[in-house]
Amino acid sequence: MTAWHQLYSMNNQRERRPVTRATLRRIGGFARPHRARLTLFLVLSVVMAGLAVGSPLLAGRVVDAIFNGEPLSVVVTVAALIAGLALAEAGLGLVNRWLSAGLGESLILDLRTAVFDHVQKMPVAFFTRTRTGALVSRLNNDVIGAQRAFTDTLSGVAGNFVTLVLTLIAMIGISWQITLLALLLLPLFMVPARRMGTRIARLRREAADHNAAMGTQMTERFSAPGATLVKLFGRPAHESAEFALRARRVRDIGVRTAMTQSAFVTALTLVSALALALVYGLGGFYALRDQLAPGAVVAMAMLLTRLYAPLTALASARVDVMSAIVSFERVFEVLDLKPLIQERPDAREVPEGPVAVEFDDVRFAYPSADKVSLASLEEVATLDSRGGVEVLHGISFRAEPGQMVALVGSSGAGKSTIAQLLPRLYDVDAGAVRLGGVDVRDLTADSIRDTLGMVTQDGHLFHETIRANLLLARPEATEGEVWDALTRARLAGLVESLPDGLDTVVGERGYRLSGGERQRLTIARLLLARPRVVILDEATAALDSTSEAAVQAALGEALAGRTAVVIAHRLSTVRAADLILVIEDGRVAERGTHAELLAAGGRYEELYRTQFAEPTLSAPEDDPVAAAAPA
Ligand SMILES: Nc1ncnc2c1ncn2[C@@H]1O[C@H](COP(=O)(O)OP(=O)(O)O)[C@@H](O)[C@H]1O
Ligand SMILES: [Mg+2]
Numbered sequence: 001m002t003a004w005h006q007l008y009s010m011n012n013q014r015e016r017r018p019v020t021r022a023t024l025r026r027i028g029g030f031a032r033p034h035r036a037r038l039t040l041f042l043v044l045s046v047v048m049a050g051l052a053v054g055s056p057l058l059a060g061r062v063v064d065a066i067f068n069g070e071p072l073s074v075v076v077t078v079a080a081l082i083a084g085l086a087l088a089e090a091g092l093g094l095v096n097r098w099l100s101a102g103l104g105e106s107l108i109l110d111l112r113t114a115v116f117d118h119v120q121k122m123p124v125a126f127f128t129r130t131r132t133g134a135l136v137s138r139l140n141n142d143v144i145g146a147q148r149a150f151t152d153t154l155s156g157v158a159g160n161f162v163t164l165v166l167t168l169i170a171m172i173g174i175s176w177q178i179t180l181l182a183l184l185l186l187p188l189f190m191v192p193a194r195r196m197g198t199r200i201a202r203l204r205r206e207a208a209d210h211n212a213a214m215g216t217q218m219t220e221r222f223s224a225p226g227a228t229l230v231k232l233f234g235r236p237a238h239e240s241a242e243f244a245l246r247a248r249r250v251r252d253i254g255v256r257t258a259m260t261q262s263a264f265v266t267a268l269t270l271v272s273a274l275a276l277a278l279v280y281g282l283g284g285f286y287a288l289r290d291q292l293a294p295g296a297v298v299a300m301a302m303l304l305t306r307l308y309a310p311l312t313a314l315a316s317a318r319v320d321v322m323s324a325i326v327s328f329e330r331v332f333e334v335l336d337l338k339p340l341i342q343e344r345p346d347a348r349e350v351p352e353g354p355v356a357v358e359f360d361d362v363r364f365a366y367p368s369a370d371k372v373s374l375a376s377l378e379e380v381a382t383l384d385s386r387g388g389v390e391v392l393h394g395i396s397f398r399a400e401p402g403q404m405v406a407l408v409g410s411s412g413a414g415k416s417t418i419a420q421l422l423p424r425l426y427d428v429d430a431g432a433v434r435l436g437g438v439d440v441r442d443l444t445a446d447s448i449r450d451t452l453g454m455v456t457q458d459g460h461l462f463h464e465t466i467r468a469n470l471l472l473a474r475p476e477a478t479e480g481e482v483w484d485a486l487t488r489a490r491l492a493g494l495v496e497s498l499p500d501g502l503d504t505v506v507g508e509r510g511y512r513l514s515g516g517e518r519q520r521l522t523i524a525r526l527l528l529a530r531p532r533v534v535i536l537d538e539a540t541a542a543l544d545s546t547s548e549a550a551v552q553a554a555l556g557e558a559l560a561g562r563t564a565v566v567i568a569h570r571l572s573t574v575r576a577a578d579l580i581l582v583i584e585d586g587r588v589a590e591r592g593t594h595a596e597l598l599a600a601g602g603r604y605e606e607l608y609r610t611q612f613a614e615p616t617l618s619a620p621e622d623d624p625v626a627a628a629a630p631a
C-alpha cells in the first residue's frame with residue numbers, strides 16, 4: 001500500500017453519511033432570514049430562462065419573413081424585439097447576479113459568525129485537543145462550500161429546469177420527430193456525464209481534506225515554537241516529504257479534475273454538434289419537401305444549442321447538491337458541539353468586597369475526548385470515550401479574604417489542575433469550588449473574569465502591540481495606569497527603550513521578548529487588571545536567576561492585600577503563606593504553616609530539603625513576596 005493510498009482510505013472513512021431531513025430543515029433555517037431576496041432571485045432565474053427561449057423563435061420568424069417576402073416593417077419589428085430581449089436578458093442577468101452575490105455573501109457571514117461565536121464558547125479542553133488548522137479550514141473552506149449550494153446550485157437547478165422544459169416544449173411544437181431524434185443522442189453522454197460528476201466530486205473532497213491537512217501542518221510548524229522545535233529536534237526532510245506527498249496529490253487531483261472536466265466538455269460539444277448536423281439534415285429534408293418552414297429549421301437549430309447546457313448542469317446537480325450538503329454538515333458538526341461549561345441563565349455576580357476562595361471536597365477527572373471534541377478536528381477516526389482517570393480525589397481548603405495559600409508538591413500531583421478549576425476552565429465532578437461563598441457554577445463568566453487574575457508558567461501574549469496585550473485585561477485603563485503597571489512590574493525601563501515603546505509588536509507567544517520579560521509583561525497585565533483574587537501557577541519557574549529577582553518584586557506588588565492561591569517552587573513564597581498545602585496524587589497530604597509542617601517532619605520537610613534548598617534564597621527578609629504578604 002503506497003503512502004497516498006493510506007491517506008486516501010483514511011479520508012474516505014468519514015465520508016458517506018445519509019443526508020437527514022433535519023439537516024435540510026436546518027439549512028432552510030439559515031435561508032429563512034433571506035427568503036424575500038431568495039424568492040425574487042428564483043423568480044428572476046425562471047423569467048430569464050423563459051426569455052432565453054424567445055430569441056431562437058424570433059430568429060426563425062425573421063427567416064420566414066424573408067422567405068415569404070413579407071414587408072420590411074415585420075423584419076425590423078422582430079429584429080427590434082430580439083434586441084429588446086437581449087437587453088432585458090442582460091439587465092436581469094446583472095440584477096440576478098447582484099441578488100445571488102448578496103445572498104451568498106450574507107450566508108457566509110451568518111455561518112462564519114455563528115461558528116466563531118460558538119467556538120469561542122468551547123471549553124479549554126476543546127482547544128487542548130483540536131488542531132487549529134482543521135478548525136480554521138472549517139471556518140473558511142466549508143463555509144464557502146455551503147454558500148455555493150445556495151447561489152450556484154440553487155439557481156442552476158431552478159433556471160436550468162425551466163430552460164429545459166420550455167426549450168423542449170418549443171422544439172416539440174415545431175417538430176416532434178426531429179426533437180425525438182436529437183434527444184436519442186442524449187444517453188450517449190448523459191451516462192458518462194453522471195459518472196464523471198461523481199468522480200469529480202470525490203476528487204474535490206479529497207483535495208479539500210489534503211488542503212486542510214497541509215494548512216494544519218503549516219499553522220503548527222510555522223509558529224515560532226513549532227519552527228524552533230523542528231529545528232532542534234525535528235526531521236525537516238521528513239516534514240518536507242510529508243508535505244510534498246500531499247501537495248503532489250493535490251496537483252494530481254487538479255490535473256485529473258481538469259482533464260475529466262475537459263473530456264466532459266469536449267464530449268458535450270461533440271454530441272451537440274452531431275445533433276445540430278442531424279437537425280440541419282433532417283430539417284432541411286422536411287423543408288425541401290415543404291413540410292417545415294425554413295425559419296423553423298433555424299429556430300430548431302438555435303434551440304438545440306440551448307438544450308444541452310442545462311441538461312449537463314442538471315446531470316451534475318445531484319453531485320453539487322450533495323457536496324454542498326456535506327459542507328453544511330461539517331459546519332453544523334462544529335455548531336452542534338455542546339459547550340461543556342455554560343453560564344446559568346440566572347447566574348449572579350461575585351459578591352462585593354474581599355473574596356474568600358474555597359474548595360469543598362472537590363473531585364475531578366479531565367473530560368473524555370468524545371465529550372469535548374470532534375474526531376474530524378483531531379484528525380483521528382474515532383474519539384476516545386473512556387472517562388479520564390480521576391486526578392483530584394477530594395480536595396478541601398479555604399483561603400480567607402486577603403490570605404495566601406501555597407500549594408507545593410511533586411510534578412503531576414494536581415496543583416495546576418486545582419488552579420484551573422478556580423476560573424472555571426473545567427467543572428468539578430463532585431464537591432464545589434466557591435468564590436466569595438458562591439459556587440463558581442452559579443457565577444457569570446464576566447464576573448469571574450473580573451475577580452480572578454492568573455499568571456501561568458507559559459504567559460501567553462497575542463501577536464499584537466504591548467499596549468493591546470496589556471489592555472486585554474482592562475480596556476478602559478488610562479495611559480498613566482498602563483505605565484504604572486509597567487513600572488511596578490519592573491518593565492517600564494525596557495518598554496521606554498524600545499523604538500516603538502508601547503506600540504512594539506510582540507511575536508506570537510511573546511517570542512521577541514525574553515522569558516523573564518514576557519513573564520513580567522503578563523504580571524503587568526495582572527497588575528493592571530487589579531483582580532481581587534490572584535492565582536500564580538509557578539509564575540517564575542521558567543526564569544533565569546537575574547530576571548527572577550525583578551519578577552519576584554513584581555509579584556510582591558501583585559499579591560499585596562489580595563486573596564492568593566500560589567503554586568510555588570520557591571521557599572521564600574512558601575514561607576510567607578498563611579497556609580501551605582502539600583499536594584500528593586490529587587490529595588492534600590499535609591497542611592499547616594511552614595513552621596508547623598517542618599516540625600511535623602513529614603513530606604514537607606522532605607520537599608524542604610530537596611526542592612527548596614536553594615542557597616540564593618536563604619535571606620527571606622529581602623524577599624518582596626514575603627514582605628508584601630500580611631503577617
Ligand atoms: N488537559 C489534561 N487532560 C488530561 N489529563 C491532564 C491534563 N492536564 C493534566 N493532566 C493530568 O493531571 C494530573 C495532574 O496534572 P497537573 O495538575 O498539571 O500537575 P502539577 O501542576 O501538580 O504538576 C497529571 O497526571 C496530568 O497528566
Ligand atoms: Mg503544574
